[in-house]
Amino acid sequence: MLGLQDLRNLPNDLQRKLRELREQDWEQVAREKIDERVRIITAGMDIEELRAVFRGDPPTKKPNPRFKVHTTSFLMHIRPRYYPRAATWFTHTFRLGFLSAYMFFIEIVTGLILMVYYAPTPDTAYSNMINILSNVWYGELLRDMHRLGAELMVAVVALHMLRVYMTGSYKKPREFTWLTGVVLLGITLFLSFSGYLLPWDQLAFWAVTIGTSMADKTPLIGKEVNLLLRGAPDIGAGGLLRFYLMHVLFLPLLGILFTSIHYYKVSREHGISLPARVEEGDMDPDEKRWATERINLIPDLLTHELFLSILVVVLMMVSAATWYSAPLESRAQPNVTPLDTKAPWYFWWLQGMLKLGDPTWMGVILPGLIVLLLAAVPYIDNNPYRLAKRRPIAVAQGVLATIAILILSYMGLPQWGIETPPATRIIQDIAPQEGVGPLRELGYAGVPLGTFDTDTYQLPPDPTEFDLLFAEFQRRVKEAPLVAPYGEWKIDLWQPTLKRVHMEISWTKVDDSGNIVYDENGNPVRDTYTKTVFLHQNTKHD
Amino acid sequence: MSMVRIQIALGILLTIIGLLVVAWVGVNEPKRLEESTLNWEARRIEYGAELFERNCITCHGMDAQGVPGLAPPLNSRELLEQRAAEMGWPGDAFGYIVKTVEGGRLISSRPDQYVGNMPKGDMAMPPWGEQFGGPLTQFDIENIALFLLNFEEFTPEQQAMIEAAQQTETGGEEAAGGGEASLEERAIQILINNGCGGCHTMQDVAGMAGTVGPELTNIGAVAANRIADPNYTGEATTPEEYILEAIVNPNAYVVEGFPANVMPQNFGETLSEEDINTLVEYLSSRK
Ligand code: HEM
Numbered sequence: 001m002l003g004l005q006d007l008r009n010l011p012n013d014l015q016r017k018l019r020e021l022r023e024q025d026w027e028q029v030a031r032e033k034i035d036e037r038v039r040i041i042t043a044g045m046d047i048e049e050l051r052a053v054f055r056g057d058p059p060t061k062k063p064n065p066r067f068k069v070h071t072t073s074f075l076m077h078i079r080p081r082y083y084p085r086a087a088t089w090f091t092h093t094f095r096l097g098f099l100s101a102y103m104f105f106i107e108i109v110t111g112l113i114l115m116v117y118y119a120p121t122p123d124t125a126y127s128n129m130i131n132i133l134s135n136v137w138y139g140e141l142l143r144d145m146h147r148l149g150a151e152l153m154v155a156v157v158a159l160h161m162l163r164v165y166m167t168g169s170y171k172k173p174r175e176f177t178w179l180t181g182v183v184l185l186g187i188t189l190f191l192s193f194s195g196y197l198l199p200w201d202q203l204a205f206w207a208v209t210i211g212t213s214m215a216d217k218t219p220l221i222g223k224e225v226n227l228l229l230r231g232a233p234d235i236g237a238g239g240l241l242r243f244y245l246m247h248v249l250f251l252p253l254l255g256i257l258f259t260s261i262h263y264y265k266v267s268r269e270h271g272i273s274l275p276a277r278v279e280e281g282d283m284d285p286d287e288k289r290w291a292t293e294r295i296n297l298i299p300d301l302l303t304h305e306l307f308l309s310i311l312v313v314v315l316m317m318v319s320a321a322t323w324y325s326a327p328l329e330s331r332a333q334p335n336v337t338p339l340d341t342k343a344p345w346y347f348w349w350l351q352g353m354l355k356l357g358d359p360t361w362m363g364v365i366l367p368g369l370i371v372l373l374l375a376a377v378p379y380i381d382n383n384p385y386r387l388a389k390r391r392p393i394a395v396a397q398g399v400l401a402t403i404a405i406l407i408l409s410y411m412g413l414p415q416w417g418i419e420t421p422p423a424t425r426i427i428q429d430i431a432p433q434e435g436v437g438p439l440r441e442l443g444y445a446g447v448p449l450g451t452f453d454t455d456t457y458q459l460p461p462d463p464t465e466f467d468l469l470f471a472e473f474q475r476r477v478k479e480a481p482l483v484a485p486y487g488e489w490k491i492d493l494w495q496p497t498l499k500r501v502h503m504e505i506s507w508t509k510v511d512d513s514g515n516i517v518y519d520e521n522g523n524p525v526r527d528t529y530t531k532t533v534f535l536h537q538n539t540k541h542d
Numbered sequence: 543m544s545m546v547r548i549q550i551a552l553g554i555l556l557t558i559i560g561l562l563v564v565a566w567v568g569v570n571e572p573k574r575l576e577e578s579t580l581n582w583e584a585r586r587i588e589y590g591a592e593l594f595e596r597n598c599i600t601c602h603g604m605d606a607q608g609v610p611g612l613a614p615p616l617n618s619r620e621l622l623e624q625r626a627a628e629m630g631w632p633g634d635a636f637g638y639i640v641k642t643v644e645g646g647r648l649i650s651s652r653p654d655q656y657v658g659n660m661p662k663g664d665m666a667m668p669p670w671g672e673q674f675g676g677p678l679t680q681f682d683i684e685n686i687a688l689f690l691l692n693f694e695e696f697t698p699e700q701q702a703m704i705e706a707a708q709q710t711e712t713g714g715e716e717a718a719g720g721g722e723a724s725l726e727e728r729a730i731q732i733l734i735n736n737g738c739g740g741c742h743t744m745q746d747v748a749g750m751a752g753t754v755g756p757e758l759t760n761i762g763a764v765a766a767n768r769i770a771d772p773n774y775t776g777e778a779t780t781p782e783e784y785i786l787e788a789i790v791n792p793n794a795y796v797v798e799g800f801p802a803n804v805m806p807q808n809f810g811e812t813l814s815e816e817d818i819n820t821l822v823e824y825l826s827s828r829k
Contacts, residue, residue: 056544
């Protein structure tokens with residue numbers, strides 16, 4: 001059969017004649033038109049080829065039309081045409097590099113939509129969050145996805161680094177790839193951290209205040225660095241604007257730049273490393289031949305990546321729609337320091353380190369050295385082998401570093417190593433200053449009116465959840481290391497839809513040497529700690 | 543079947559599931575948005591209540607019921623709406639509250655009833671908005687306004703609940719053998735409930751921090767000095783009598799440096815005899 005190409009070579013009148021003839025063959029013409037469209041859309045494959053792709057059949061023609069896509073399409077030209085089979089094994093990469101990039105993509109898409117509803121000023125930021133949650137269709141889902149994506153991205157990037165380390169894939173010739181990776185890790189952490197401030201709630205405000213106050217501890221230029229970040233001695237309108245611009249402009253651009261360089265190295269220069277056991281293990285030659293066979297990107301890897309993308313986004317969506325909920329605490333109050341300030345989990349290790357010593361050493365110099373060391377890993381490690389058994393010390397170091405990070409993170413939790421006075425602790429655990437806690441969990445409907453005290457309270461035979469909570473309070477007050485402790489809750493209805501829970505713990509005051517303090521009439525002096533919590537009928541904590 | 547085909551099939555399945563999730567969330571959106579709106583308004587009311595407790599109860603009373611002589615009651619939506627209209631405010635009560643609280647009030651509109659800080663030579667109510675040097679942001683003040691406008695009438699069932707709770711309170715204490723609350727506890731309750739704390743300070747009592755009237759920390763000892771003072775104009779002969787007189791007939795003797803007619807003149811009528819006795823007994827013991 002003649003194709004359009006052959007037609008062009010015929011004399012003009014013959015061409016016209018033939019065309020007229022062909023135009024009478026509707027089916028043929030339609031098929032050609034569709035073919036042409038498909039070719040444009042797939043950047044090079046005709047309909048027959050597309051069918052073969054979907055059926056998992058081999059290419060229909062030679063040269064392989066699927067390779068043409070890699071030259072015609074911009075997005076596909078970034079990708080390699082094939083990988084050796086072993087480099088695509090799931091247990092080699094766990095697809096973590098791909099997932100890092102994919103998370104970055106999800107963050108950009110969800111972030112761009114959120115931007116529409118957000119203005120970065122202290123007056124508007126927090127109300128904008130409430131507006132997104134209460135007035136924007138899919139607003140909560142988007143925000144949850146963006147937050148979840150950010151946390152996942154940090155986790156995935158860190159795990160990606162761990163896998164590259166463990167498989168020894170940073171070694172020659174991939175040192176520079178590793179170096180760009182370390183920059184990407186930094187960008188990822190700062191992206192998350194800068195986004196943290198934007199809701200302008202207490203959680204955000206204080207985490208960032210503490211974070212930037214570490215910059216203050218930088219030797220020599222600390223003050224200047226801190227000022228540069230915050231835009232003023234304290235975080236305010238200037239600081240918020242700076243963090244916003246970093247979050248939506250500077251860091252994403254930098255991220256795109258470095259991801260491009262990083263990926264260029266991977267796809268164009270070195271390819272993904274082969275698993276060490278294929279590269280340097282003693283493998284049966286046949287098996288090795290099989291393991292290094294080419295696997296084409298189209299269709300094998302591309303369908304896999306698309307499948308993975310859909311799987312991940314659906315899982316994220318289901319999580320965001322069900323159990324995952326991005327927190328929003330009360331609005332930032334620069335003059336109220338919350339009791340338990342907590343950094344985001346990926347900085348707990350740093351918070352843990354800060355508890356170990358001087359902030360200049362533990363918060364700036366040592367972390368700085370750790371980053372330098374990390375960047376230098378491929379240049380320091382001159383052992384050419386990649387098999388774990390040939391680099392036992394490096395593997396042990398990796399395992400130890402991971403364990404150290406986990407332990408430091410645990411030590412970074414507010415519960416660890418920070419003494420809160422017992423009465424404050426008890427009440428904070430029942431009704432934390434920020435966040436929910438068991439009392440707010442019970443809510444308006446869950447608490448009865450009346451006065452309850454720890455001296456006379458007795459758990460009824462069929463206790464409600466409130467009874468159990470008060471009994472727990474009673475137990476903790478009685479067991480607290482205080483002299484003659486006494487606790488009382490007074491719950492009344494202040495407004496038809498608002499209950500007021502007044503909590504009080506009192507105890508006999510003792511001086512530093514443990515002696516009871518008396519007033520001038522000879523009565524023991526009592527200290528008290530009180531807190532009032534308000535519960536509105538319509539509050540819903542999720 | 544090849545991996546490619548399996549993944550295409552699963553991918554299509556997942557896409558359908560994804561679309562279903564989106565649709566499911568979408569169907570629930572109107573309800574969620576409504577609940578979320580209510581939830582955030584409720585949280586703002588809770589927070590407004592907290593701010594009110596922190597900043598305003600010294601003048602406007604523990605329950606926002608007002609303190610006679612000092613500051614007006616705010617515990618009724620109807621009342622606030624009426625006040626907005628009375629004061630010629632063109633907008634709604636929300637705006638009236640926000641603007642009043644933001645800028646404070648220079649001179650009381652009812653100086654015979656509520657003087658606020660005027661006897662000290664200050665504004666009747668200080669400005670609260672940060673743009674006027676106060677501690678509260680626009681958002682905070684809106685929260686307080688939302689909270690104040692949430693004062694509505696209790697339903698009869700709620701009224702019954704409140705009374706029942708008060709009954710078990712006293713009943714419970716007696717049943718537990720804990721006996722009556724101590725003199726001090728009862729007296730402080732009366733002082734706080736009647737707004738004495740808005741005008742008077744007692745250094746060791748939370749909620750007593752006003753400076754419109756004299757400090758009462760050691761009033762028992764002070765009372766003895768007052769009657770010994772040659773300028774004393776009242777009829778008391780013992781500290782107990784002096785304190786009783788100061789409460790039920792404040793103008794019998796006006797403490798030097800403090801204005802007359804500011805301390806409410808009608809505690810003799812509004813307080814029960816028992817409460818007055820408790821106060822006199824307790825205050826005279828403070829030496
Ligand atoms: C936003 C962050 C990052 C993105 C998007 C990213 C992306 C990728 C991708 C797609 C690959 C291909 C192999 C695979 O999927 O595992 C890769 C490989 C690699 N990445 Fe990353 N990466 C990031 C961060 C890092 C970090 C933090 C490091 C280490 C410090 C790192 C070091 C490497 C190295 C050395 C390779 C080559 C591994 C090999 O050939 O087996 N990357 N990266």
